[in-house]
Amino acid sequence: MRYLVTGDQMKEVDHYTIDTIGIPSLVLMERAALAVVCEIEKLVNKKSRIWVLCGNGNNGGDGIAIARMLHLKGYRTTAILAGKRESATRETMIQLEIAKKVGVDLVDYPDFTFGECDLLVDALFGLGLNREVLGSYREIMDQVIASGPALTVAVDIPSGIHSGSGQIMGIAFRADVTVTFGWEKLGTMLYPGKEYSGTVVVAEIGFPEQSLSTIKSEFFTFEPGDANKVPLRPAYSNKGSFGKVLVVAGSRNMSGAAYLSSLAAYRTGAGLVKIFTVEENRTILQSELPEAIIATYDPKEADASTEAFKELLGKQCEWASVIVLGPGLGRESYVKNLVEEVLTNAYVPIILDADGLGAIADNPDLTGYFTENIIVTPHLGEMARLTGSSVEAIKKNLIAAAREYADRFGITCVLKDAVTIGALKDQRTYVNSSGNSSMAKAGAGDVLTGIIAGLLALGLEESDAAALGVWLHGRAGDVVQEKYGGYSLLASQLTEEIHTILQEQTR
Numbered sequence: 001m002r003y004l005v006t007g008d009q010m011k012e013v014d015h016y017t018i019d020t021i022g023i024p025s026l027v028l029m030e031r032a033a034l035a036v037v038c039e040i041e042k043l044v045n046k047k048s049r050i051w052v053l054c055g056n057g058n059n060g061g062d063g064i065a066i067a068r069m070l071h072l073k074g075y076r077t078t079a080i081l082a083g084k085r086e087s088a089t090r091e092t093m094i095q096l097e098i099a100k101k102v103g104v105d106l107v108d109y110p111d112f113t114f115g116e117c118d119l120l121v122d123a124l125f126g127l128g129l130n131r132e133v134l135g136s137y138r139e140i141m142d143q144v145i146a147s148g149p150a151l152t153v154a155v156d157i158p159s160g161i162h163s164g165s166g167q168i169m170g171i172a173f174r175a176d177v178t179v180t181f182g183w184e185k186l187g188t189m190l191y192p193g194k195e196y197s198g199t200v201v202v203a204e205i206g207f208p209e210q211s212l213s214t215i216k217s218e219f220f221t222f223e224p225g226d227a228n229k230v231p232l233r234p235a236y237s238n239k240g241s242f243g244k245v246l247v248v249a250g251s252r253n254m255s256g257a258a259y260l261s262s263l264a265a266y267r268t269g270a271g272l273v274k275i276f277t278v279e280e281n282r283t284i285l286q287s288e289l290p291e292a293i294i295a296t297y298d299p300k301e302a303d304a305s306t307e308a309f310k311e312l313l314g315k316q317c318e319w320a321s322v323i324v325l326g327p328g329l330g331r332e333s334y335v336k337n338l339v340e341e342v343l344t345n346a347y348v349p350i351i352l353d354a355d356g357l358g359a360i361a362d363n364p365d366l367t368g369y370f371t372e373n374i375i376v377t378p379h380l381g382e383m384a385r386l387t388g389s390s391v392e393a394i395k396k397n398l399i400a401a402a403r404e405y406a407d408r409f410g411i412t413c414v415l416k417d418a419v420t421i422g423a424l425k426d427q428r429t430y431v432n433s434s435g436n437s438s439m440a441k442a443g444a445g446d447v448l449t450g451i452i453a454g455l456l457a458l459g460l461e462e463s464d465a466a467a468l469g470v471w472l473h474g475r476a477g478d479v480v481q482e483k484y485g486g487y488s489l490l491a492s493q494l495t496e497e498i499h500t501i502l503q504e505q506t507r
């Protein structure tokens with residue numbers, strides 16, 4: 001597991017480390033600069049022309065220290081000062097004085113003659129960027145971009161990218177490598193910032209782990225090796241030991257989603273999966289997945305909400321230890337009754353997905369039945385329908401959108417996008433780092449739902465199952481992409497690779 005931070009949180013960590021622990025900020029700055037120089041030396045030689053573009057804040061201070069180190073090592077380095085020297089921070093002023101004394105080529109931006117550049121070191125704005133880049137700074141950035149540096153190394157975060165949301169604040173540099181300090185920033189994890197950051201190197205520069213205790217909301221991601229968080233299946237067990245997953249899915253002629261969710265739940269380790277669907281789907285589901293139990297309902301009875309239907313559904317809910325509600329249910333009027341009955345009868349974790357969420361969007365009163373064991377898994381379009389916001393507005397701050405919805409009902413919200421967010425009911429926020437664009441295909445969401453159900457069936461609680469499920473799903477997608485390339489993935493292939501990831505368990 002890796003912690004992630006916003007720029008504001010990192011500033012709290014800075015303050016704690018400097019003021020409470022007592023590590024001087026110039027010591028941190030020196031280590032930050034050394035870490036960047038170490039990466040730069042992998043990319044250039046002594047003939048390379050290096051520009052270090054420095055702002056007025058401490059990001060610029062890092063830049064001047066980097067320019068000094070490169071100069072002392074014999075690299076052809078020019079530090080371009082973008083702001084007025086007299087308005088620099090205390091640390092940056094000190095760096096300027098040191099740089100002058102050792103003969104660093106320091107040029108104020110208006111006096112700089114642009115030519116060819118082999119490497120741009122971007123130290124204009126770091127975590128202090130707090131508004132749109134306009135006026136003279138925008139002009140400088142335009143000019144630097146137009147001069148076409150062959151490579152760009154960003155210090156802490158590419159200038160122009162917001163450290164909390166990943167949004168472009170008017171204009172941004174595109175880095176090949178970003179060297180960031182302490183912990184990765186959300187801004188380089190989330191699009192479009194992720195695309196502008198290149199390879200992100202996290203440099204350890206002396207922040208003690210305890211400084212994270214100053215942070216209130218926790219952001220994290222998983223990484224290879226975290227499959228060992230999936231509970232082991234003990235040897236002394238039977239199929240009932242590993243949970244019973246009820247998949248309420250599939251209207252007439254829509255058996256595919258039910259199949260994919262059920263298969264994924266089994267592949268993740270669930271002991272028993274029962275599909276509750278319409279009679280027309282029985283034969284096909286039985287032949288596709290004979291391991292699943294099939295139970296059926298009559299849509300007319302569901303539509304009329306008869307006592308017999310309620311009793312039947314009540315029994316299914318009683319049987320289940322986990323419920324998947326929604327894949328391929330369609331938009332017919334009885335779906336509302338189905339969703340309402342499950343929400344009122346079940347006291348187990350429920351993953352509400354796809355058409356189940358559509359029913360909630362069409363009948364917002366149903367949210368009155370939400371309890372803390374609900375996990376919703378909307379994609380952006382579904383989230384827009386649930387909240388009444390536009391997709392564009394949600395995209396501007398995915399984390400805020402997911403967190404707001406989760407907190408409104410005290411539930412877990414998995415907001416699916418190129419970087420999926422898990423706003424967990426325990427207040428931690430998961431930011432996914434696995435997966436790829438080949439997974440943007442029909443059925444991939446049904447597989448995710450099934451994986452989360454499988455993890456719940458194995459005994460994980462909702463927050464852990466949601467986060468780990470998203471990560472496993474993406475890892476399976478990465479394995480499929482390695483084998484089949486970026487175009488040909490089928491959602492069913494994701495289920496065929498779940499075992500590959502689970503075998504990464506090191507225990």
Ligand SMILES: NC(=O)C1=CN([C@@H]2O[C@H](COP(=O)(O)OP(=O)(O)OC[C@H]3O[C@@H](n4cnc5c(N)ncnc54)[C@H](OP(=O)(O)O)[C@@H]3O)[C@@H](O)[C@H]2O)[C@@H](O)CC1
Nearest residue numbers: 025028029057058059125126127128129130131132133156
């Ligand atoms: N603390 C430490 O010890 C360590 C810190 N470290 C380094 O410090 C960095 C953070 O430094 P920082 O806080 O000084 O902010 P930074 O990003 O340099 O820029 C702030 C300046 O930009 C300005 N400004 C903002 N937006 C603007 C806009 N749109 N257009 C124009 N101006 C704008 C803003 O102006 P103001 O808002 O005050 O008007 C201010 O002058 C961090 O990323 C890391 O690299 C490391 O050395 C490790 C130790």
Ligand SMILES: [K+]
Nearest residue numbers: 122125157159
């Ligand atoms: K920067």
